[in-house]
Amino acid sequence: MTAIAFALLVAGGSFCAGLLGALTGLGGGIVVVPMLTLLFHVDLRYAIGASLVSVIATSSGAAAAYVREGYTNVRVGILLEVATTIGALVGAALAGVTPTSFLAILFGLILLFTAIRSIRPMHEHALLTTPDKWSARLRLDSTYPTAAGRQPYSVQNVPAGFGLMFVAGVLSALLGIGSGIVKVLAMDQMMRLPFKVSTTTSNFMIGVTAAASAGVYLHRGYIDPTVAFPVMLGVLAGALLGARILSVANTKLLRQVFTGVVIVMAIEMLYKGFTGGL
Amino acid sequence: MTNPPTRYSDHAVEQFVGRLLQLGVLIAAVVVLAGGALLLAQHGSSLAAFSTFRGEPDALRSIGGIVHGVVSFRSEAIVQLGLLLLIATPVARVAFTLVAFILQRDRTYVLITTLVLALLLYGLILGKA
Numbered sequence: 001m002t003a004i005a006f007a008l009l010v011a012g013g014s015f016c017a018g019l020l021g022a023l024t025g026l027g028g029g030i031v032v033v034p035m036l037t038l039l040f041h042v043d044l045r046y047a048i049g050a051s052l053v054s055v056i057a058t059s060s061g062a063a064a065a066y067v068r069e070g071y072t073n074v075r076v077g078i079l080l081e082v083a084t085t086i087g088a089l090v091g092a093a094l095a096g097v098t099p100t101s102f103l104a105i106l107f108g109l110i111l112l113f114t115a116i117r118s119i120r121p122m123h124e125h126a127l128l129t130t131p132d133k134w135s136a137r138l139r140l141d142s143t144y145p146t147a148a149g150r151q152p153y154s155v156q157n158v159p160a161g162f163g164l165m166f167v168a169g170v171l172s173a174l175l176g177i178g179s180g181i182v183k184v185l186a187m188d189q190m191m192r193l194p195f196k197v198s199t200t201t202s203n204f205m206i207g208v209t210a211a212a213s214a215g216v217y218l219h220r221g222y223i224d225p226t227v228a229f230p231v232m233l234g235v236l237a238g239a240l241l242g243a244r245i246l247s248v249a250n251t252k253l254l255r256q257v258f259t260g261v262v263i264v265m266a267i268e269m270l271y272k273g274f275t276g277g278l
Numbered sequence: 279m280t281n282p283p284t285r286y287s288d289h290a291v292e293q294f295v296g297r298l299l300q301l302g303v304l305i306a307a308v309v310v311l312a313g314g315a316l317l318l319a320q321h322g323s324s325l326a327a328f329s330t331f332r333g334e335p336d337a338l339r340s341i342g343g344i345v346h347g348v349v350s351f352r353s354e355a356i357v358q359l360g361l362l363l364l365i366a367t368p369v370a371r372v373a374f375t376l377v378a379f380i381l382q383r384d385r386t387y388v389l390i391t392t393l394v395l396a397l398l399l400y401g402l403i404l405g406k407a
Contacts (some may be wrong), residue, residue: 004318006326043331053361057307060299060367068296070289078375078391085397092401138386207299207368208394212401214365218358219340219405221333225357226326229314232361236307 003226010040011230018058018238023249024258025199026118027206028235029055029178030111034265037278042227044100044278048176049222052214054235055178059206061239066200073142073197076155076187077204080165084183084205087169088212095174095213096220104273107175111266114181115259124195127153134158144197153194161191173213178206291378295371302367306360313356320353341403369398 001009013035014028021028029051036047066072095103135141135155143150164186168179180202187198217223242249272278337343338358347355376391 001326002323003326004322007314007318007322040328042328045331046328053364056364056368057303060303060364060371068293070292072292074292074295074375075387078372078387078394081372081394082390082397085394085401089397089401208372208398211365211368212398215398215402216405218362218365218402221335221339223339223358223361224328224334225313225317225338225354225361226321227328228361229310229317229357232310232364233307233314236303 006040007226007230010036010227011234013039014054014231014234015238018054018235018240019242020238020254020258020261021058021235022062022239022242023246023251024118024255026114026255026258026262027055027178027180028058028239029176030114030181031261031265032231032235033107033176034111034269036227036231038265038268038272044103045095045217045222046224046227048095049214049217049224050228050231051176052172052210052217053223053228054232055172055176055210056207056214057232057236058239059178059203059210061236062203062243066203070145071196071200072204073140073144073155073193073201074204075138075142076140076191076193077201079138079140079158080162080183080186080201081205081208083162083165084169084172084179084209085212087166087171088173088209089169089216090166091170091173092213092216094170098174100278101273101276103174104269104278106171106273108266108268108270108273110171110175110177110181111262111269115262115266117181117185118255118259118262125192127151127192127194130154132156132158142197144194151194153197154192156192157190161186164190169209169212172206172209173216178210180206291375294378295374298374299367299371302370303364306364306367309360309363310357311360313353313358313360317353317357340405365402369395369402372398 017028017031032051033047036042037044140155143152168182172179183202184198187193188195337347338354344355344358348359372395379387379391
């Protein structure tokens, strides 16, 4: 394949990934690496480098709007970024010595977990609970905008959330993903933040987490311009369009389509991992 | 509990950080697009083979090498510069958040944010993990 055909096809695929990722709220980063490795036979390291770069672009682009609307809890974000950046640097160190078959299996499992989470309906939990020692000390409790004005909420289980964020950082670096699904799990389920605050704060943190390992990977030669540029521009354009048409799109159907794609990729990655084909 | 009302309120900081992120991504995307178009114009018909990992040459993986390549108008280096700007955007965001916490005299968060910034710069400049 010539470079120009490769760039056009990869940009097209990345555009679809970014569009579906934005419309379903699952993020496009999770399907970029499987797309590049399974469809275009790109080496896993180049794929991870390109995917991380696209993750930074979409998360920073989307985070800008959410931060200004006042959903993001900046203190929670900064605090947990300590855990995700340490995790990302540890993950980048591990990436050099981890067998690709293991990475493929891990990727397959994360894809399956994403599919399961996307099928499960989301419920909002009680927002005001007894004050947490760490949350009080670090002034994490805040408010967020709702239809009925600003709603106060409190933050729970800070140490457990911090620990899970470390894992999210490791996974982000090892697999070249944003790890948004793990970040939301930590904030929504463990720390009991409102769902909208969890997803927007997760998005806010994804760029910083990815930047930590992307810097290391740039120096290690994982980021190839010919692979990364169509991925970055394609995902970004798809995500921007997705954000625009979100209100008119049939997100339920798209979510089912995207979940189907994720499941197929999960099976393929697990197969490649167990047979050593990646 | 709440911060003293200053010009540097959490809300003002959030507005500024939001703009900064958008601007960083926009500039990076324009540079990547320019470099990518040039790259295809120059090497569009060469073969795309990425199934084996060779690693980038030194000129495309160190900050100095990339800047040097941009000066001599190498398309790959221009793409890398755009990607480097993109990676630097969240780092700049953390740096501005640090300034905001300093202005708010919020000692705990100055410490926390400094730690995050140090970790990011360690990865980006030293490239070690």
